[in-house]
Amino acid sequence: MRRSFEDFSAEVFRRRDVEIEKRKKQRAIITYLAPLAICLTLFFSTVVVMPQLLKGGSGAFDSDDDIMDGENSDNQGDVTDKGEDKIYPIAISYITVYTEQGRRVYSNAEDVWDVFLYVEDYPDAFIYSGEAPDTPMGAYYKVMVCLRDGTVHYYLLDNLTDDEIVSGFEHLLDSMDTQ
Amino acid sequence: MDNGASSYRRFLNGEEGAFEEIMLKYRDGLTFFIGGFVRDIMTAEDIAIDVFTYLLLNPKKYDFSVSLKTYLYMLGRSRALDHLRSRKRRMTVDISELENELADRESLEDSVLADERSRAVNRALGALPEKMRTVLYLIYFEELSYEETARVMKLNRKQVDNLLYRAKARFRLIIGEEGVQWI
Numbered sequence: 001m002r003r004s005f006e007d008f009s010a011e012v013f014r015r016r017d018v019e020i021e022k023r024k025k026q027r028a029i030i031t032y033l034a035p036l037a038i039c040l041t042l043f044f045s046t047v048v049v050m051p052q053l054l055k056g057g058s059g060a061f062d063s064d065d066d067i068m069d070g071e072n073s074d075n076q077g078d079v080t081d082k083g084e085d086k087i088y089p090i091a092i093s094y095i096t097v098y099t100e101q102g103r104r105v106y107s108n109a110e111d112v113w114d115v116f117l118y119v120e121d122y123p124d125a126f127i128y129s130g131e132a133p134d135t136p137m138g139a140y141y142k143v144m145v146c147l148r149d150g151t152v153h154y155y156l157l158d159n160l161t162d163d164e165i166v167s168g169f170e171h172l173l174d175s176m177d178t179q
Numbered sequence: 180m181d182n183g184a185s186s187y188r189r190f191l192n193g194e195e196g197a198f199e200e201i202m203l204k205y206r207d208g209l210t211f212f213i214g215g216f217v218r219d220i221m222t223a224e225d226i227a228i229d230v231f232t233y234l235l236l237n238p239k240k241y242d243f244s245v246s247l248k249t250y251l252y253m254l255g256r257s258r259a260l261d262h263l264r265s266r267k268r269r270m271t272v273d274i275s276e277l278e279n280e281l282a283d284r285e286s287l288e289d290s291v292l293a294d295e296r297s298r299a300v301n302r303a304l305g306a307l308p309e310k311m312r313t314v315l316y317l318i319y320f321e322e323l324s325y326e327e328t329a330r331v332m333k334l335n336r337k338q339v340d341n342l343l344y345r346a347k348a349r350f351r352l353i354i355g356e357e358g359v360q361w362i
Contacts, residue, residue: 002220005202005203005206008202008206009199011228012202012228012231015228015232016235020236
């Protein structure tokens with residue numbers, strides 16, 4: 001049987017409401033699920049993937065490390081390998097050393113070399129990304145190195161006493177300041 | 180006569196009751212028009228509901244460049260043809276449903292077609308091919324202009340002229356057999 005006008009009209013408005021609800025749900029999916037997906041991606045990359053990567057890197061001077069194996073380097077004017085089977089990158093844009101007074105940026109190749117020399121003295125150093133843990137002298141032992149290929153690497157001296165870290169970096173910073 | 184445009188403007192200004200006026204005015208005609216394509220009043224009514232729902236949900240799509248009636252018939256024809264394309268060729272119809280369908284059709288005819296002569300003419304229209312039937316129906320029953328008919332059928336004015344000429348010639352033959360005088 002045909003609908004009465006009242007039923008016809010009610011059906012039109014009912015379908016309108018159903019469609020509006022459907023659109024709201026679609027909008028909600030875009031509004032809430034998309035950011036959720038981004039958050040999950042960030043969470044997994046930070047909490048799951050990054051630690052795996054960090055565990056994989058045995059040290060800043062590991063010959064398997066991309067930074068040190070020269071893959072990202074043009075090898076022009078290579079710094080010597082100091083008698084060992086290591087090629088040090090020179091394609092470094094700048095490094096940042098975090099100090100209590102704030103960050104200090106060095107772009108001189110010699111400065112970079114100094115940092116590597118210093119780090120090499122401590123084989124327990126490893127690549128680190130993230131905030132430096134609280135220590136009495138805090139930020140001294142976090143070094144950020146930006147390569148010219150756009151990658152950013154942090155170096156953290158671990159398993160060292162605060163004194164070793166402080167004295168080492170003070171020496172490093174002093175040497176840089178005098179250049 | 181603004182063919183519903185003033186009601187629609189009031190609806191756009193927030194008067195929901197104005198939309199009911201539009202439905203009241205065009206529901207039967209639109210359902211009947213769609214029924215000419217789908218040959219099933221219930222389906223035609225369902226499609227007509229979809230047309231009004233679309234209008235409710237997309238108020239900005241109607242830009243007043245054609246009359247509201249023309250716009251509704253354009254939507255109706257388009258959806259009816261979509262339905263025909265998607266409908267399965269084989270259909271089973273229950274006898275009781277068929278009886279209801281016939282009753283509904285008569286009731287709708289009573290609403291849209293005022294007199295017996297119009298009904299006889301409409302029945303004769305059913306014997307025509309779809310385009311000829313539609314052009315005659317829109318111009319002589321719905322009293323749309325040639326331009327409006329062209330918009331509904333997605334033809335140009337010249338094509339409507341030609342189609343109408345051929346439709347009238349064919350229709351005269353059919354209507355003559357039914358004994359109804361055609362002016």
